[in-house]
Amino acid sequence: MEPLLDVKDLKTYFFTDNGTVKAVDGVSFDLYEGETLGLVGESGCGKSVSAMSILRLIPNPPGQIMNGEIIFDGKNLRTINDEEMRNVRGNDIAMIFQEPMTSLNPSLTVGHQVTEPLEVHASMKKKEALVEAVRLLEQVQIPEAAIRAKAYPHQFSGGMRQRAMISMGLSCSPKLIIADEPTTALDVTVQAQLLELMKGLTRDFSMSLIIITHNLGVVARYADRVNVMYAGRIVEKGTAEDIYDHPRHPYTLGLMASVPRLDQDTRQKLVPIEGQPPDLANLPKGCAFHPRCKYVIDKCRQESPLLEKVGEKHEKACWIDVRE
């Protein structure tokens, strides 16, 4: 089976006064129909920029996609013209952002904003679109959807706004939803509701989903496969079981040891990853993680490792064979 999305050697750089920021520096991954992929990493690791590059939403200047192929549903998204790209956005790929307040227009009713993609992409008439919008709002479990459609975003709570955003994303039945930290701004009980909702929707409509998050836990429950990113590269990828139960990259191991877990009884000390994430405009030579790595050897300081297979679907980019 062909993957729905196949990203090959993507490089997205930003040219700033402080030098070239290699936000994404050679990222390859694929995604099959109905699959959920987690992109995990800390701030500045390039997870959001990877997603924005797929949708060609990188502001230019200062940003530019330098290299790579983005094959989605048989089309190379890097080479199609702007008109075709607009059709892909919204029709085939929908994006859900972290801040539901800043991604909704405060001066238009929620219903109006949900009907907009229907009118543009599905060329529905206004009345028809409004009926459909209410149905979509019901689908994301907004109570009294017909009344709530007439409300403005500020009259919605954070969770409701994110539901409205999801309903907009769903409006043209896309094949792929990219959710960039969709629940980070929300409370845990609301986060649980929304993740459950999104997982249900992808199952019902066999949509693919990319969840971008810094929270290892969020992805554990919902992702089939996980890519761990550090300093613009994927350092480890595999199935959720590979990543969580048999991590092989020192950074992944470090992340696991540094988060307090609710199911851990012992009050043992956390093992933090020492040091700071690197400056992307001024990356260290060799492996970008080497200044923080406790397994570092000389080779790490000289050469940057590439991803290599360590299991059926499991790959890691590290010179050392680390096992927990």
Add this chain to the structure above:
Amino acid sequence: MSENNSNQVLVKVEGLKVYFPVYKGALFKKKAGDVKAVDGVSFHIDRGETLGLVGESGSGKTTTGQAIMQIESSTAGRIYFDGKEITGIRKKDARFLRREMQMIFQDPFSSLNPRMKVGDIIGEPMIVHHLNENKVEYQERIAELLQMVGLNGAMIDRYPHEFSGGQRQRIGIARALAAKPKFIVCDEPVSALDVSIQAQIINLIEDLQEKFGLTFLFIAHDLAVVRHISDRIAVMYLGEIVEIASRFDLYHHPLHPYTKALLSAVPVPSPKVEAQREHIILKGEIPSPLNPPAGCHFHPRCIHAEKRCILGGPTLKEVAPNHWASCHLLD
């Protein structure tokens, strides 16, 4: 809550209420009601103990911390610190009190003055409280504090913008320690930081507690972090404490339906554990504290709600030794 070992108790809060009045109309302002941010909260913190305070946004956890710090004045109730009542003390006296109690804030970007050098930020509490007035001692103390929180003593002349988020939080901690307090309120001290940095700060807070015998009120929404650092945990919902127990009991024997839901909503980074856990998905969201539901505030979202839950609110009762919960279903 037990009176006999009062010497062991450092902070005691009884029936604390903090209301914020809400007005309607532009010209002729009319009081429209109160936001009951904190509505009758009682707890105590022993010396050297860490009490975790968890809850979702709008639950009143931050306001509780601020009321103890005398930043927010309380509407009703009493707060005792080190055996003395501190509710309603004069502004002038509150200043002396703050030498003993300090605060670490959530946002390391807005809680440090960008125009002040790091040395001056850390030194300010010492100047305010007239400590280390000898200039050499003052400088030595600042260098010592910087080292204590894992920063280089040479960074004394730098400005906050030259530091990363984690380093700034270290500066905030050094400032809190400068006046040698007994008690520190930590309000979401790690939630703005990256995961790999969170662990560094959590470990630092734990080390300092051990070294100086500090007492903490640790406010956070992340139950995993709170469970890691706290001895006992209080769960807040809409201005009330719904359950308070030791970290072990709260996780292994949660009694209140809200605590159970909250625990189940926190994802665990392990697909195996996640597949086996019970997932309680709550209905709706936390209601407005301006107009809380009648009876038990949690009843509209509770799967076990009965008629009596709508009729009257439950009170916090000791259900098991040192395990308090407020739910009608536990009667």
